[in-house]
Amino acid sequence: MTDVRSDDRPTESLRDRIATELGRARDRSVRLTEAVDDDDLVRQHSPIMSPLVWDLAHIGNQEELWLLRDVGGRTPVRQDIDELYDAFKHPRKDRPALPLLGPTEARRYVGTVRDKVFDLLDGVRFEGRRLVTDGFAFGMIAQHEQQHDETMLATHQLRAGPPVLSAPPPPPSVRPVGAEVLVPAGRFTMGTSTDPWALDNERPGHPVDLPAYVIDAAPVTNAAYLAFVDDGGYADPRWWSGPGWQHRSSAGLTAPMHWRRDGTGWGCTRFGRYAPLVPDEPVVHVGYHEAEAYAAWAGKRLPTEAEWEKAARWDPVSGRSRRYPWGDEDPTPEHANLGQRHLAPAPVGAYPAGASPLGVHQLIGDVWEWTASPFLGYPGFAAFPYREYSEVFFGSDYRVLRGGSFGTDPVACRGTFRNWDLPIRRQIFSGFRCARDARPDETA
């Protein structure tokens, strides 16, 4: 473009940002799918995961449905495959038996869709429909691809065989972090009405009043969790809820997923490599039931979603809620362990620049954090752009996780971002921190 008027600049920078985000997501999808051979791509590595080649073509199909057909009004590329890649039509366990596109066809398909999307992006106007205002649909699709990339990374973690992914280790701890932080009583704004790429379940912003509470200054570490294991925590029903104990018994749980006893100690396998546990690293691959049991054993509880978000966003000086614990600016590598730059959570104390004003560390990145809250719509919730994004999952079956993991891309991670999963799930990069009510002597 040679003739850009000054009032076109915001639009042009939005176009550039969208192109960058779509490109970054695609680079990651390519890395994750080219790391393995075709046999590995079409195989199901676990009944709770899709074959990687399903994720790949599903990414392209959603991009085609929303951007090419809905936003662009273009003729379909492959209408015949819509049904195959509809996540609601086929549970993950059934996907390998479907007549899916093979690796070559899937790659060609997502490439064709992307070429047409870039063509559309060149001329699209970001006005007139809510779907395109501020580039929302493009932002939604970039987030969707990155979310599937994180799911594909979780599939890699479940895959047997020699390691195929590598990354530098996360940064070391650079300063000690205290045990707990007191969050004073009062009102804060939860959710957002203004973040342009926030999804429907993060909206609208609304006031929430909380009594004073205390929250862990960092996620629960391997060392702390090991004390629970060593104390017989998995064998003592006192610490578990009824459904938690039932699941622990029927599934035979004795430790976090991927942990293995190694002589007198413990280690864990990560993307095909076995190593002793790192004591000050946040524990990962625990389900909600395990997190809840640990918290009871520790004399605490899991934070509610509102407590997690107030600790992450509330600025006691201005009284307003920030986009991130450190402020409103997008994450940099100094703030948080995001974006698959590393293949593990970082030890506690590795990201002092990412701490919240109250001194709560590593809320963003490292591990998704289970909260006590079921997944529900906020007051005034309105499904957008479709009910299946969030609303059909509302209810007590799911628990909310917050903050993103080392495998979450920054585009799909904010102080308001909400993830949800079943309480038994632990193949995701999930950990937790604890909270408790403040004692009267702490608030006097």
Ligand SMILES: [Fe+2]
């Ligand atoms: Fe999807």
